[in-house]
Amino acid sequence: MLRILLNLLVIVSVTTADALPNTKLLNDGNRIPIVAYGTFGKTNEVAIIKPAVIKAIEAGYRHIDTAAVYKNEEQVGEAIADVISRGIVKREDLWITTKLGLDVGTREGVLTSLQTSLNKLKLDYVDLYLIHTSLNLLDLPEHDYLNVWKGMEDIKKMNLARSIGISNFNSSEINRILANSEIVPSVNEIEVNPNYVDLGLVAYCQSLNITVMSYAPFGFLVPRPYLNYTTSLNFENPVLKRIAQKYGKTSSQVMLRYLMDRDTIPIPRSTNEERMKLNFDILDFNLTENEIYQINELNEDAKVYDFYDESFFTALADYYGL
């Protein structure tokens, strides 16, 4: 009898957890909101981030994506403090993702970097802490992402981050982590959009139950002034338009829904209140499998953020003031 009651209790609790709206279960048991609000922008314009994050949370976003390198964690922290103090949300309603500084290449450096971020964010813990990249972009004398991952495991055990993950890791780098670590990353944050659909890496992550967060969701359909690439895609593309008309949505909303229906978490960024709301208004429709295939076919294998290209990183760093 007791066993039956216990089983019932488990079923009820699993069902309740699954019913939590607009969240997705991670491989560590935490539930992550399925749309994130992106905050990357020019570092000399960080003042716009506080009001933008406040508006985003008021519009319904519960997941904020920042990073040490964006130099806006203080503004994000002020926005969080503001919405909590006004009773709009409680801390536990929010999911805050931030990323390790690019200046950390060792296990020991992780805790210090996270503590700096926590101070700026005015938080006791973050919900998700990511290694920003596997690459040694700053030519540090000591750098191994595997050692850095051990530091990530340390801070998870200290409960300073509820979940830990990686960003911009390819499949062989993920494999090296899996072969040599205790904790499987919960998330890989990578570029996915109709210009760069990355079927292989998304599938590899998903086969390992690593959730994909899709950054730069609008690809080259929005201006990327520091790059020389011209895409044949735009918001008037007939495939995007046809699907948008069918659901009474815009092409931009279809692009975000496409990422959700591939079971990834899109991270749109907009500081414009109208577009911010539009980008969140994607929870009431679904694409068919065939519509997903049609958008996959738009792929040009063109990445906005190609960190392997040194000249790209220089141009990006100059433009954004990194």
Ligand SMILES: NC(=O)c1ccc[n+]([C@@H]2O[C@H](COP(=O)([O-])OP(=O)(O)OC[C@H]3O[C@@H](n4cnc5c(N)ncnc54)[C@H](OP(=O)(O)O)[C@@H]3O)[C@@H](O)[C@H]2O)c1
């Ligand atoms: N982990 C990483 O290495 C990494 C790398 C890049 C980005 N990210 C994350 O991903 C987020 C998104 O990437 P992103 O900032 O490159 O690009 P994005 O969200 O693909 O595009 C942002 C641009 O699109 C415009 N926009 C937004 N919504 C629109 C809409 N509905 N219609 C037309 N234009 C629209 C925005 O202008 P307005 O503001 O004027 O609307 C802005 O110029 C970042 O903010 C960051 O949090 C992570």
